């Protein structure tokens with residue numbers, strides 16, 4: 159199966175490309191230099207030349223504050239860009255696997271969101287991603303839409319200035335010795351390798367549709383930080399920040415935990431608990447550092 163990964167130098171895209179390559183699939187790694195989602199011509203020309211069987215879109219404009227400042231651009235990339243992909247995938251007879259977000263929900267439910275729950279995005283980012291979902295679902299007959307949450311991976315997140323939450327916490331602990339983290343915002347930290355593994359499993363099925371795709375369980379950002387420090391035996395004073403300690407410029411859901419109901423119902427869920435995945439990530443990180451130090 160020929161696979162085109164869009165956003166292939168991004169945090170998620172890099173691991174997705176590796177996972178499919180390890181699986182023996184030929185992968186076209188497409189970066190922003192190769193394809194512009196907002197341009198129908200760029201999308202149809204690029205994909206038309208490659209003729210992939212599966213198009214995986216990990217690319218997006220996803221800096222929440224930037225989206226709020228530039229709503230037209232955010233809509234052009236996240237919504238119209240998804241429409242462009244859906245049209246090309248349909249014309250090529252390809253499957254489209256598209257990544258969306260927990261920020262399509264407002265957080266008021268207070269228990270894990272399932273695929274059937276009504277979305278109500280609080281931000282431009284969430285609205286444009288939800289529009290993108292609808293364009294994919296309406297325009298590409300063979301589609302998988304995967305909503306994930308609080309992503310972290312080995313490759314830097316390009317839209318958020320490089321450091322993922324794990325690396326940021328370890329850096330701050332080293333520099334300051336005391337770290338304050340919000341304790342009233344609940345998510346499911348999800349490792350990119352885990353999402354990539356789930357994508358490989360899904361790509362082997364024709365169970366098209368909308369899926370929640372996060373690790374199992376949930377925690378606050380404060381609990382996530384505590385687990386990072388415990389697992390790395392980092393000596394640091396960790397303090398819980400209150401709701402007004404870090405003023406937010408854009409409204410975010412305070413509870414955006416997702417339940418992988420559709421994956422589980424179809425016997426396709428491959429995710430492990432978030433803290434087990436974190437431990438795996440930290441073990442691989444320690445091995446990498448050891449290798450880097452020895453060369």
Ligand SMILES: NC(=O)c1ccc[n+]([C@@H]2O[C@H](COP(=O)([O-])OP(=O)(O)OC[C@H]3O[C@@H](n4cnc5c(N)ncnc54)[C@H](OP(=O)(O)O)[C@@H]3O)[C@@H](O)[C@H]2O)c1
Nearest residue numbers: 165168169170190195217218220259306308309315316317
């Ligand atoms: N990060 C999270 O916590 C989180 C949570 C839930 C869902 N998501 C979703 O997960 C996906 C992947 O996130 P990530 O952390 O891997 O992002 P990332 O590291 O910032 O990578 C995004 C990729 O998209 C490319 N890109 C941006 N605008 C583009 C455009 N107009 N046309 C073509 N390519 C474009 C970027 O290229 P350049 O940098 O060169 O522009 C980059 O390669 C996104 O869809 C995001 O909405 C993320």
